[in-house]
Amino acid sequence: SSSTPLPPGPKPLPVLGNVRDLTAKELWLPATQWGKDFGDVVYLHVFGQGLVFLNSPEAVFDLLDKRGSIYSDKPQLIMICDLCGCKNMVAFTGYNEQSKRHRKLMHQAFAPKVINTYHPLMISETHDFLRRLIADPSGYMAHTRRYSGGLTLSVVYGYEAAPHDDKFLAMAEETVDLLANRIASGGGIWPVDILPFLQYLPLWAPGAGFLRNAAKWKATLEECVEKPYEYLKESMKSGNYTQSFCSMLLDENKATEEFEFDLKWVANSMYASSMDTVITTIAHFLLAMMHNPEALAKAQKEIDTVVGSDRLPDFNDRSSLPYVDAIFSETLRWGVPVPLNLPHRLMEDDVYNGKFIPKGSLVFGNIWAIVRDERIYPKASEFIPERFLEEVDEATARRRDPRNYVFGFGRRQCPGNYLVESSIWLLMASMLATLKISKPVDEEGNVIEPKVEFKNPVFRIPTPFKCDIRPRSEAVLNVIRQNTA
Numbered sequence: 022s023s024s025t026p027l028p029p030g031p032k033p034l035p036v037l038g039n040v041r042d043l044t045a046k047e048l049w050l051p052a053t054q055w056g057k058d059f060g061d062v063v064y065l066h067v068f069g070q071g072l073v074f075l076n077s078p079e080a081v082f083d084l085l086d087k088r089g090s091i092y093s094d095k096p097q098l099i100m101i102c103d104l105c106g107c108k109n110m111v112a113f114t115g116y117n118e119q120s121k122r123h124r125k126l127m128h129q130a131f132a133p134k135v136i137n138t139y140h141p142l143m144i145s146e147t148h149d150f151l152r153r154l155i156a157d158p159s160g161y162m163a164h165t166r167r168y169s170g171g172l173t174l175s176v177v178y179g180y181e182a183a184p185h186d187d188k189f190l191a192m193a194e195e196t197v198d199l200l201a202n203r204i205a206s207g208g209g210i211w212p213v214d215i216l217p218f219l220q221y222l223p224l225w226a227p228g229a230g231f232l233r234n235a236a237k238w239k240a241t242l243e244e245c246v247e248k249p250y251e252y253l254k255e256s257m258k259s260g261n262y263t264q265s266f267c268s269m270l271l272d273e274n275k276a277t278e279e280f281e282f283d284l285k286w287v288a289n290s291m292y293a294s295s296m297d298t299v300i301t302t303i304a305h306f307l308l309a310m311m312h313n314p315e316a317l318a319k320a321q322k323e324i325d326t327v328v329g330s331d332r333l334p335d336f337n338d339r340s341s342l343p344y345v346d347a348i349f350s351e352t353l354r355w356g357v358p359v360p361l362n363l364p365h366r367l368m369e370d371d372v373y374n375g376k377f378i379p380k381g382s383l384v385f386g387n388i389w390a391i392v393r394d395e396r397i398y399p400k401a402s403e404f405i406p407e408r409f410l411e412e413v414d415e416a417t418a419r420r421r422d423p424r425n426y427v428f429g430f431g432r433r434q435c436p437g438n439y440l441v442e443s444s445i446w447l448l449m450a451s452m453l454a455t456l457k458i459s460k461p462v463d464e465e466g467n468v469i470e471p472k473v474e475f476k477n478p479v480f481r482i483p484t485p486f487k488c489d490i491r492p493r494s495e496a497v498l499n500v501i502r503q504n505t506a
């Protein structure tokens with residue numbers, strides 16, 4: 022390995038490495054430029070910690086997928102994993118027996134053939150969402166959050182959230198907020214991860230504020246793991262419960278201590294992983310519809326022809342609504358909720374295309390670079406659903422399908438992908454069927470252009486923007502009322 026060169030990348034400073042090249046916001050933009058300057062595999066380091074960016078479908082599939090046995094670990098950061106207690110959450114678990122058990126549980130309960138079981142829950146959450154949105158259009162972000170949280174609680178625990186101030190929803194939102202904005206913000210690397218002895222500071226010591234916070238946050242996270250699970254066990258004991266991810270797995274498996282420990286953490290992980298990704302997708306759908314009124318009109322015409330106006334779309338309509346499907350695919354591609362994927366940790370030294378990749382490197386599948394690659398998606402920055410309706414051969418269709426990228430890669434690929442495939446499709450089809458979505462106008466009638474920024478280091482969540490949302494017709498309002506009665 023000493024004679025094999027590292028992959029190319031921006032020039033590092035001595036010792037510090039590429040600290041100055043890393044940005045807290047939208048790192049995927051410079052990372053994509055590095056891809057153009059240096060190629061499919063780019064190497065940087067920060068204080069000796071290797072960071073590898075993979076910028077093409079070939080590189081991500083060759084390494085994260087085909088060499089998954091050594092590319093599926095996760096960094097075990099002291100602050101996140103040990104001090105805040107996240108090491109049992111699916112997305113943070115190292116590639117070991119525990120993570121394999123987690124994945125097995127998720128496959129058992131979220132396999133394509135099982136997803137139909139959750140259709141009634143998806144339908145009722147979607148109709149609730151429409152009702153709330155029409156009553157209060159400006160609160161669309163909060164309603165989307167409520168939809169995503171409510172759906173996850175019902176799918177995972179069979180728990181129906183109360184219309185207002187629900188205790189489990191509040192708890193789960195606090196968890197997600199802690200994870201995204203406190204614990205893992207700024208890339209999740211804390212001084213204690215670089216200077217491990219800091220973890221042994223006494224709690225009262227100056228500079229030990231992070232230890233006191235970590236203890237508080239850990240307690241909050243654990244409460245969010247325990248309480249909904251206790252609810253589930255109680256309701257199963259009483260015999261009065263709705264079939265869910267947890268109840269299905271408890272029915273099918275022997276409830277050993279290890280099994281229940283895994284189940285509790287897996288169930289909780291669903292929550293943490295689904296919230297920001299779903300919100301990002303729906304926010305991008307609204308942005309896309311505002312900027313592309315002709316695509317909205319085309320989809321609505323298709324729905325009016327196939328579904329009519331006296332009912333809402335359902336899963337049986339899907340095969341007759343190709344344009345709606347194309348809007349769904351294009352939203353996943355254009356919105357790309359997790360542009361740099363979540364980092365995988367390389368477990369052994371490796372050599373790829375004549376370049377040496379050191380053990381311990383954090384490997385980022387640069388999804389943004391792929392879904393904005395003009396060779397795969399001409400006019401990649403534009404929202405063009407028609408690109409998914411072109412007649413192409415199977416290999417090209419596979420290469421263009423954003424589902425092969427936006428859910429991550431290999432053995433850590435998103436286990437919620439089939440759930441999303443149904444739930445978000447239904448949500449979008451129902452919004453298209455019922456809503457006018459346009460840019461708002463000010464009091465003088467001037468169009469207000471939506472301006473967004475992306476401040477989150479991991480998810481491409483747009484900052485709040487104004488959007489004019491109203492029912493398409495009185496008939497549509499009646500249909501929504503009937504469905505939520």
Ligand code: HEM
Nearest residue numbers: 111112291294295298358359363428429430433434435437
């Ligand atoms: C549009 C919606 C979503 C997108 C784009 C998305 C995307 C992703 C991505 C990119 C990863 C990282 C994969 C990797 O490391 O290679 C991931 C992981 C994960 N996702 Fe999703 N996700 C979505 C929704 C959901 C939902 C609804 C759930 C659960 C119900 C979920 C559960 C998870 C879990 C548990 C992981 C961690 C997997 C592991 O590390 O083994 N996701 N997701």
